[in-house]
Amino acid sequence: MLQERRVYDNRRPVLGVVVPCYDEAEVLARTHTRLTRVLEGLTGFEYELIYVDDGSSDGTWAVINSLAGERCSVRGLRLSRNFGHQAACLAGLRESVGDAVVVIDADLQDPPELIPELAALWRDGWSVVSARRRSRDGETLFKRASAYAFYRLLNSLSDHSLALDTGDFRLVDRELVALLTGVPDKNLYLRGAVSWFGLPETSVTYDRDARQAGESKYTLRKMLALSRRGLLAGSVAPLRLSTYVGTAVLTGGCAAALMQRNARLLARPGAFGAHAIALGVVGEYLHAVFRQVQGRPDYVVQDRLGCADRPATVTS
Ligand code: UDP
Ligand code: MG
Numbered sequence: 327m328l329q330e331r332r333v334y335d336n337r338r339p340v341l342g343v344v345v346p347c348y349d350e351a352e353v354l355a356r357t358h359t360r361l362t363r364v365l366e367g368l369t370g371f372e373y374e375l376i377y378v379d380d381g382s383s384d385g386t387w388a389v390i391n392s393l394a395g396e397r398c399s400v401r402g403l404r405l406s407r408n409f410g411h412q413a414a415c416l417a418g419l420r421e422s423v424g425d426a427v428v429v430i431d432a433d434l435q436d437p438p439e440l441i442p443e444l445a446a447l448w449r450d451g452w453s454v455v456s457a458r459r460r461s462r463d464g465e466t467l468f469k470r471a472s473a474y475a476f477y478r479l480l481n482s483l484s485d486h487s488l489a490l491d492t493g494d495f496r497l498v499d500r501e502l503v504a505l506l507t508g509v510p511d512k513n514l515y516l517r518g519a520v521s522w523f524g525l526p527e528t529s530v531t532y533d534r535d536a537r538q539a540g541e542s543k544y545t546l547r548k549m550l551a552l553s554r555r556g557l558l559a560g561s562v563a564p565l566r567l568s569t570y571v572g573t574a575v576l577t578g579g580c581a582a583a584l585m586q587r588n589a590r591l592l593a594r595p596g597a598f599g600a601h602a603i604a605l606g607v608v609g610e611y612l613h614a615v616f617r618q619v620q621g622r623p624d625y626v627v628q629d630r631l632g633c634a635d636r637p638a639t640v641t642s
Pocket of ligand 2: 431433537
């Protein structure tokens with residue numbers, strides 16, 4: 327698909343970079359050095375770098391404080407507690423004034439050196455430029471296998487196609503940032519939502535490095551929460567599945583009853599299991615609706631750092 331090149335006559339476009347950080351004090355200075363080296367060398371752009379502290383307890387905020395004091399293009403946002411990676415990304419996207427905004431992990435698993443390539447494709451007219459993982463260094467077999475299977479399952483269940491093997495390392499155009507931050511969805515699954523809008527999307531591939539310091543902050547519990555969110559947000563297929571399973575079990579039970587065999591006894595635990603699963607699935611959707619009705623904010627910003635002198639604000 328041929329896109330129209332973005333042209334800016336009166337000013338240089340602003341590239342926003344959002345870095346969600348949860349207990350990343352150990353690596354953050356290194357991340358900052360690599361990011362600024364890339365961003366200072368990026369011709370034709372202004373940049374703003376936004377570190378979002380997602381309720382760290384390890385001195386991450388102190389590091390962000392010292393980094394934000396260096397230059398006006400660096401800002402910090404501190405959430406009042408750990409709201410989770412998705413909320414931290416959303417907070418950064420809302421804060422950014424970038425004409426295009428990149429979300430990148432703090433642990434250097436996503437190479438900052440890829441940013442110029444993402445920015446160049448945005449210039450060429452793409453609204454979403456995802457960074458697709460060709461390989462994943464230093465991650466457990468469980469993580470790699472579960473991610474591989476999950477994205478494919480999600481894609482087959484979703485009513486729109488999703489970029490495979492991508493996390494949240496991507497560039498999105500201002501128009502899409504506005505759409506994403508404008509939806510009042512309390513269960514927003516960012517990496518799925520970006521594709522939902524159907525704007526011109528492309529990807530570049532990269533080899534994912536190992537985390538440069540510390541441990542993964544995505545505990546199994548957080549991974550499960552994220553995949554639940556993705557499944558619920560992406561489709562109603564799980565709800566339908568429970569109907570199908572229920573129907574199948576009921577039909578099976580009826581058949582067994584008709585045959586008057588002992589199979590009836592076997593059908594009981596089966597029916598109970600299917601019932602419980604179906605109830606669980608309905609419960610998940612109900613919980614999602616409940617969260618929505620509660621209408622609580624996605625996160626609470628406790629502190630902001632940075633100069634009043636921000637880069638040129640968005641004009642469109
Ligand atoms: N992160 C966050 N809040 C959380 C968990 C993670 O902001 O509750 C950040 C974390 O600091 C990192 C990114 O999200 O910048 C990805 O997390 P991590 O590297 O731990 O996940 P993994 O790469 O192991 O999937
Ligand atoms: Mg990581």
